[in-house]
C-alpha cells in the first residue's frame with residue numbers, strides 16, 4: 001500500500017509502505033474511504049514540533065473494515081466505520097465517565113494518511129453506520145472523527161447553552177466546527193473571530209451571527225463592546241497560542257466558561273491574570289467517541305454539514321501538495337482520496 005511519510009519540516013512524501021497487520025486481538029484493519037490533513041499536522045511540517053525519525057502521518061479516518069482481531073465483535077468486514085483520533089476501549093472508568101480521550105488504554109492514531117490503517121482498541125473505538133453512506137457524506141463523517149468532534153467538545157466545555165452568547169477564537173477547521181456546535185446547542189449570538197473573507201463566509205453559513213476581525217487586546221475590546229461591557233458567556237479557544245488563550249480568558253464574562261481545544265504550543269498563562277479571570281476552564285483532547293453516535297446521526301440526516309470545511313480535494317498521492325496548500329493558507333483543510 002501507499003501512504004504519507006514526513007522526513008523533515010516541509011518534506012512530506014507519498015511512499016510505498018508495508019500493509020498494516022493485526023497485532024493485537026483488539027485491532028481492526030480498515031481500508032481508507034477518505035482521509036485528510038489536520039491543522040495540527042502543520043506543527044511538525046512548519047518545524048514548530050521536532051520531526052525526529054521519518055514517520056507516517058495522519059489521525060483522521062473513515063473507511064471500510066477489512067479484517068478484525070479475534071476480540072472484536074462490534075464491527076465486521078465490509079462495514080463503513082467512523083472512529084476517533086484517540087482510540088479507547090470504551091469500558092474503563094475514564095471511558096465510562098465520558099472521557100474516552102483519557103482512556104486507560106488510549107493510543108493516538110498516527111498513520112491514517114494511507115490506503116489501509118490499523119485501528120487499536122477497535123471494539124470501543126469504531127462506530128459502524130447501518131449502511132454504507134453516499135460518498136457525498138464521507139467528508140462530513142470524516143470531519144466528525146476529529147475537527148467536528150473537537151469543535152463540539154469546545155462548545156460543550158465552554159458550556160454553550162440555549163440563548164447564550166458564544167465567541168469562537170480561531171478560524172481553522174475546528175473553530176468553524178465550533179460555530180456549528182454552538183448553533184446546534186442553541187446559542188443566540190455566535191461571534192466568530194476571523195480576518196479571512198472565505199472563512200467569514202463559511203462561519204456565517206455555519207451559523208455565526210457576528211464577525212470580529214480585530215485580534216489581541218483590540219479583539220477583546222470589540223467583544224466587550226458587543227456584550228454590554230461584560231464579556232461572553234462562552235468562549236472557545238481553537239488555536240493553541242498564548243495570544244489566543246489570553247484573548248479567550250479576557251473575552252469571557254465573570255462566571256463565563258472557556259473551552260480550550262487548540263493543541264498548545266508554548267502557551268503561558270499568567271497566574272495573576274488567571275486569578276482575576278473568574279471563568280470556568282476546561283479543555284484538552286476531545287472525547288470524540290462520546291459524541292460519535294450523535295454527530296454521525298446529525299451528518300447522515302443532513303442536519304449539519306461539517307464536510308464543508310474541506311476546501312481542497314486531492315488524490316492521496318498528492319498529499320505533499322495538501323500540506324503545502326494548508327501551510328500557505330490557500331486551503332482551510334485538505335481532503336485526500338485514496
Ligand SMILES: [Zn+2]
Nearest residue numbers: 092095103104
Ligand atoms: Zn477506556
